[in-house]
Amino acid sequence: MSEKLMREADRQRESVELYLKQLGNIVYEQIQNREFPWIMMQSRSTDNIVYDPDLRQYVLGDRTIRRHSRNIRHIRPFTQLVWTAWFARELLRLRKTSTLREVYYSARGQRDIEFKNQSESDNIITDLETALNKPRENFNIFPEERSAIFGDLTIEYTVPGYEGRRMNLTDHPDGVMIGPALTSSKFVETSADKVLVIEKGAMFTRLVEEKAHERFNAILVHTAGQSPRSTRGIIHRLNRDHDLPVYIFTDGDPWGVHIAMVIISGSANAAHLRGLATPEAKWIGVWATDIIDYKLPTENLTDYDVKRLKELKDDPRYRDDLWHKEIDVFLKIGKKAELEAFSRYGLTYIVDDYLPAKLESIS
Amino acid sequence: MTELEYQAISPSDFFYRNREIAGFSNPSRAIYAAVRELLENSLDACEARRIPPNIYLRITEVAPTESGTSIYTLRIEDNGTGVPSAHIPRCFGQVFYGSKYELRQARGTFGLGGTITILYGQITTHKPVWITSSTGGEIHEYEMMIDIEHNRPVIMKHAVGENKREWKGTVVELQLEGDYSRSMYRLYEYLKQTAMVNPYADITFVDPKGRLYLFKRATDQMPPPPNPVKPHPHGIDVETFRRLASVTKVKNIKTFMMENFQGISRTTADKFLEAANVNGKTNPKTLSPDDIVRLVRTARDFNEFKRPDPSCLSPIGEELLETGMRKELGLSESDFLKVVQRKPATYLGFPFIIEAAIAHGRSIARQTKGGITIYRFANRIPLLFDESSGVVWKVVNKLINWGTYKVSSDTPLVAVVHVCSTKIPYKTVGKEYIADQPEVEKEITNALRNAARSLRLYISRSIRLAKEKRRLNIFEKFLPKIAEFSTKLSDQREIPDIQPLLEVVSTSIPDVEKKISEVPQIV
Numbered sequence: 001m002s003e004k005l006m007r008e009a010d011r012q013r014e015s016v017e018l019y020l021k022q023l024g025n026i027v028y029e030q031i032q033n034r035e036f037p038w039i040m041m042q043s044r045s046t047d048n049i050v051y052d053p054d055l056r057q058y059v060l061g062d063r064t065i066r067r068h069s070r071n072i073r074h075i076r077p078f079t080q081l082v083w084t085a086w087f088a089r090e091l092l093r094l095r096k097t098s099t100l101r102e103v104y105y106s107a108r109g110q111r112d113i114e115f116k117n118q119s120e121s122d123n124i125i126t127d128l129e130t131a132l133n134k135p136r137e138n139f140n141i142f143p144e145e146r147s148a149i150f151g152d153l154t155i156e157y158t159v160p161g162y163e164g165r166r167m168n169l170t171d172h173p174d175g176v177m178i179g180p181a182l183t184s185s186k187f188v189e190t191s192a193d194k195v196l197v198i199e200k201g202a203m204f205t206r207l208v209e210e211k212a213h214e215r216f217n218a219i220l221v222h223t224a225g226q227s228p229r230s231t232r233g234i235i236h237r238l239n240r241d242h243d244l245p246v247y248i249f250t251d252g253d254p255w256g257v258h259i260a261m262v263i264i265s266g267s268a269n270a271a272h273l274r275g276l277a278t279p280e281a282k283w284i285g286v287w288a289t290d291i292i293d294y295k296l297p298t299e300n301l302t303d304y305d306v307k308r309l310k311e312l313k314d315d316p317r318y319r320d321d322l323w324h325k326e327i328d329v330f331l332k333i334g335k336k337a338e339l340e341a342f343s344r345y346g347l348t349y350i351v352d353d354y355l356p357a358k359l360e361s362i363s
Numbered sequence: 364m365t366e367l368e369y370q371a372i373s374p375s376d377f378f379y380r381n382r383e384i385a386g387f388s389n390p391s392r393a394i395y396a397a398v399r400e401l402l403e404n405s406l407d408a409c410e411a412r413r414i415p416p417n418i419y420l421r422i423t424e425v426a427p428t429e430s431g432t433s434i435y436t437l438r439i440e441d442n443g444t445g446v447p448s449a450h451i452p453r454c455f456g457q458v459f460y461g462s463k464y465e466l467r468q469a470r471g472t473f474g475l476g477g478t479i480t481i482l483y484g485q486i487t488t489h490k491p492v493w494i495t496s497s498t499g500g501e502i503h504e505y506e507m508m509i510d511i512e513h514n515r516p517v518i519m520k521h522a523v524g525e526n527k528r529e530w531k532g533t534v535v536e537l538q539l540e541g542d543y544s545r546s547m548y549r550l551y552e553y554l555k556q557t558a559m560v561n562p563y564a565d566i567t568f569v570d571p572k573g574r575l576y577l578f579k580r581a582t583d584q585m586p587p588p589p590n591p592v593k594p595h596p597h598g599i600d601v602e603t604f605r606r607l608a609s610v611t612k613v614k615n616i617k618t619f620m621m622e623n624f625q626g627i628s629r630t631t632a633d634k635f636l637e638a639a640n641v642n643g644k645t646n647p648k649t650l651s652p653d654d655i656v657r658l659v660r661t662a663r664d665f666n667e668f669k670r671p672d673p674s675c676l677s678p679i680g681e682e683l684l685e686t687g688m689r690k691e692l693g694l695s696e697s698d699f700l701k702v703v704q705r706k707p708a709t710y711l712g713f714p715f716i717i718e719a720a721i722a723h724g725r726s727i728a729r730q731t732k733g734g735i736t737i738y739r740f741a742n743r744i745p746l747l748f749d750e751s752s753g754v755v756w757k758v759v760n761k762l763i764n765w766g767t768y769k770v771s772s773d774t775p776l777v778a779v780v781h782v783c784s785t786k787i788p789y790k791t792v793g794k795e796y797i798a799d800q801p802e803v804e805k806e807i808t809n810a811l812r813n814a815a816r817s818l819r820l821y822i823s824r825s826i827r828l829a830k831e832k833r834r835l836n837i838f839e840k841f842l843p844k845i846a847e848f849s850t851k852l853s854d855q856r857e858i859p860d861i862q863p864l865l866e867v868v869s870t871s872i873p874d875v876e877k878k879i880s881e882v883p884q885i886v
Contacts, residue, residue, distance in 0.1 A: 021853055028849040031845070034863040085852055086852045112844060
């Protein structure tokens with residue numbers, strides 16, 4: 001099993017390296033042919049991002065663009081793209097990982113290439129993802145870590161120095177940080193039969209403390225707000241490869257609603273990537289109707305909240321009845337509630353009463 | 364005229380007492396004023412002979428004085444017409460004696476400047492003046508002083524020498540008190556600007572420190588000489604009218620008007636006299652003072668005279684001004700220079716012509732701090748003082764919106780304005796700046812705007828060129844990086860040649876402009 005996993009990891013790495021090298025070849029040959037180098041990629045401009053109802057996520061449309069070094073406005077980002085590709089290939093060759101921020105700083109001192117700010121370098125990395133059709137995690141570039149996972153899942157590392165080493169995600173009671181090592185690891189086995197995704201750290205800790213993973217036989221994932229792509233990738237893998245149903249539990253406000261939706265249907269920013277969305281995942285609360293049913297302590301919706309709710313209503317990802325109904329109720333009652341609101345019935349109420357009831361009603 | 368009003372004292376005496384009027388107000392100003400007066404006389408003398416001037420000017424220090432100034436010897440030599448021996452004493456030793464009483468453009472007007480310089484030298488050093496001159500025959504040398512009280516020359520020595528080489532010209536040498544170190548800068552500016560508008564003159568200057576300044580002749584072309592003309596009725600004053608009327612041999616006022624003034628035909632004369640309510644048959648000599656005043660006033664507002672005849676003017680000409688500016692500003696081929704000569708115009712009956720020029724480019728940027736440097740000239744004389752009171756300053760800084768011509772506040776520019784007229788509208792007796800006569804102001808404005816329109820094209824071109832250069836720079840910057848990293852990325856050994864690509868980019872810059880190695884920075 002372990003050897004097979006390692007071979008797979010190697011194969012994946014080699015294929016990405018090859019992609020990168022091919023990009024280099026294209027550019028190199030164009031220059032040799034006295035041509036200004038250019039590459040073709042899908043356009044990421046907003047008018048080329050469309051919602052695909054079958055995939056149940058945003059995808060890029062048919063429009064392509066040419067990044068052309070003959071164009072005075074393109075030549076700098078083009079140069080940065082080639083540099084970033086080279087940098088990514090070095091990462092893979094050296095079997096190192098890098099954060100987005102480190103990429104930004106690595107270009108420092110490279111005259112004329114260096115990025116003005118991190119969003120510029122992030123953008124070039126997204127270009128590279130689009131050009132290669134590979135997520136940046138495949139070429140070892142990760143965001144800063146903040147989300148965590150806990151539960152009965154045995155993983156096997158593929159990162160240098162840890163190859164073949166295994167670990168169970170219940171080993172550490174604070175949860176295990178979802179970083180490059182975890183992201184690139186193989187999932188060996190799990191006894192869990194569901195995944196419970198929680199927006200907030202306090203509630204995640206509460207669930208671990210109350211042994212919710214055992215009581216519900218679940219893997220717990222903490223997104224820490226809007227979930228990073230690596231976290232969404234892991235949720236996707238657990239759902240697709242291990243057939244675990246996914247339940248998402250967020251604050252009862254438009255922002256919580258949207259955290260759930262991005263896990264389910266993906267973001268426009270990642271429309272060029274596959275394998276991040278989990279269309280089967282379910283949002284189980286806090287619903288607007290929960291606020292009424294459980295008489296939760298609330299705050300009033302701000303103007304900004306209301307505006308956001310109205311935007312969500314027009315978003316194609318929200319066309320299901322459940323969403324529309326809940327959004328309407330939010331707007332009607334003009335209230336919102338946080339996950340912690342259940343504490344008014346005691347610290348364990350949520351685990352003892354609310355979640356069992358919710359899960360039952362959903363399944 | 365002034366001598367009538369000041370009969371009690373001699374004109375020499377008057378100027379002795381009021382020497383600041385002629386610019387001799389203090390020792391540092393005095394040297395500048397002395398050079399200016401003598402140099403202008405020399406230039407006029409050469410132009411009268413239609414020969415390119417060779418001027419030699421030397422100032423040597425004789426001895427310092429107790430008050431921190433010094434006594435200097437000033438010597439100036441020219442190759443002009445020379446002064447006939449019989450006229451020399453009075454020409455240089457009597458105020459208001461000279462050859463410039465006709466109505467035509469000349470640098471000086473009354474032959475006053477040379478004499479007042481000699482007068483100033485005499486009162487500060489009590490030394491005689493030496494004059495050497497020849498009109499081609501014998502050479503006459505005079506040593507003389509001025510009897511200030513009686514306004515007459517006192518000859519101390521007169522020698523006559525042979526002139527085998529048929530030399531023509533005049534040499535004046537005198538001593539005066541002054542402060543050279545404080546007038547040095549102005550003097551240099553004055554000579555440089557004089558050379559700018561007299562590019563056909565060769566001026567050599569040896570200063571008290573033994574330094575040699577050469578302002579070399581750049582052309583043998585000289586502007587055509589001005590024609591003497593009769594006065595225009597618009598510009599006449601009561602006194603001149605009275606004098607003309609008192610000496611005329613004509614018996615009736617109608618013929619008198621037609622013969623003594625320009626621009627009056629038979630019909631115009633009839634209409635004018637009718638408007639002035641004077642019978643055409645009146646004998647001019649019998650006109651009452653009231654009649655004269657009425658005639659002059661009517662003439663001023665009468666619109667049917669012909670426009671004043673501009674042939675009495677002698678503008679520098681576009682070609683000569685360009686030559687002079689290129690020479691003295693050290694302009695190169697790639698610098699911008701536009702010279703404009705306006706058509707003759709008139710103000711208060713005096714014809715005038717405006718010539719203006721704008722220079723811009725790297726050569727100008729090197730010698731100025733940016734902004735607009737003004738050079739003003741009146742009848743080919745540089746005006747150096749009170750710049751901000753003059754009409755040119757007003758036009759440049761108030762009336763013209765330079766933004767229209769893509770000129771910003773720190774764009775280095777030189778603006779030259781030359782006013783030539785039979786009567787320059789000076790604002791003060793010091794003759795340092797020109798008044799904002801509406802007609803003159805308008806012509807100056809139009810002339811500069813005209814030149815500025817060409818400037819705008821030049822600046823736009825420069826900006827476009829700079830843009831192209833920047834484009835090329837960008838490709839030169841990034842293509843090597845693309846080549847380098849694509850080589851590394853594709854595991855190649857040799858970095859591909861990007862030169863063919865750069866050649867493609869640079870062909871978008873026209874060949875002529877590619878030669879200009881450095882593009883002027885337009886800020």
